[in-house]
Amino acid sequence: MTPPDTGLRAGHAHLWWAVPERFTDPTELARYRSALTDEERRKTDRFRFARDRQLCLIARVLVRTTLSRYDQVRASQWRFQANRYGRPAIETPTSSLRFNLSHTSGLVVCLVSRDREVGVDVEPRSRTGAWLDLASRFFSAPEAAALRQVNATDRPRRFLEYWTLKEAYIKARGMGLAIPLGDFWFDLPPRHPDDVRIRFAPALDDNPARWQFGVRQLGEHHLVATAVEADAGAPVTITPHEAVGPLL
Numbered sequence: 748m749t750p751p752d753t754g755l756r757a758g759h760a761h762l763w764w765a766v767p768e769r770f771t772d773p774t775e776l777a778r779y780r781s782a783l784t785d786e787e788r789r790k791t792d793r794f795r796f797a798r799d800r801q802l803c804l805i806a807r808v809l810v811r812t813t814l815s816r817y818d819q820v821r822a823s824q825w826r827f828q829a830n831r832y833g834r835p836a837i838e839t840p841t842s843s844l845r846f847n848l849s850h851t852s853g854l855v856v857c858l859v860s861r862d863r864e865v866g867v868d869v870e871p872r873s874r875t876g877a878w879l880d881l882a883s884r885f886f887s888a889p890e891a892a893a894l895r896q897v898n899a900t901d902r903p904r905r906f907l908e909y910w911t912l913k914e915a916y917i918k919a920r921g922m923g924l925a926i927p928l929g930d931f932w933f934d935l936p937p938r939h940p941d942d943v944r945i946r947f948a949p950a951l952d953d954n955p956a957r958w959q960f961g962v963r964q965l966g967e968h969h970l971v972a973t974a975v976e977a978d979a980g981a982p983v984t985i986t987p988h989e990a991v992g993p994l995l
Contacts, residue, residue, distance in 0.1 A: 961973050
């Protein structure tokens with residue numbers, strides 16, 4: 748077993764990402780399947796299309812191999828338990844690691860840290876939609892108003908920045924859509940994308956100083972947003988890493 752990486756120190760989080768289509772060796776893929784539980788294999792096999800089965804397989808293996816980079820645990824030995832909102836966390840063995848996973852066509856991302864909650868979301872930049880209509884339905888009034896002020900060329904990216912940030916936050920909280928998307932909103936400075944601020948409606952019991960957010964582009968085609976529980980005045984450093992085969 749590979750010795751654990753000691754680089755995941757306090758004040759740090761690592762963002763691992765993988766392109767599912769780059770994993771093509773049948774022997775390698777069979778080895779990945781063997782690292783899953785029976786239930787995980789059944790869930791993977793339920794997908795009708797091979798590309799979706801591949802995406803699910805790489806996502807599940809990326810979580811396991813990422814965690815095993817930092818703890819002396821074989822990838823196949825991790826067991827997970829979902830909370831009542833459906834968010835998975837490590838059940839056994841006992842670990843201080845916290846993780847969150849997101850995937851979409853062409854990319855899987857896993858954010859990991861120690862002793863602090865994390866959330867991540869990825870979306871393809873090619874996503875299309877009626878941005879203003881969607882914002883009026885799902886965003887807060889300040890976000891919808893801000894989006895209307897963005898020119899039509901930049902509006903798709905700005906919508907996706909809002910969307911991925913909101914997803915990352917509710918995933919970090921571990922509550923998903925039990926948190927109404929209109930009960931919190933983001934201030935997105937146009938020229939300082941790392942200076943993202945969150946605001947809360949009175950009904951939502953949380954402290955903006957508790958969280959650090961960021962949005963980045965991975966490759967040419969995807970936007971990734973991160974939410975990390977942070978100590979006031981002590982920013983968390985997020986380092987991206989590409990996971991390349993073989994993962995096991």
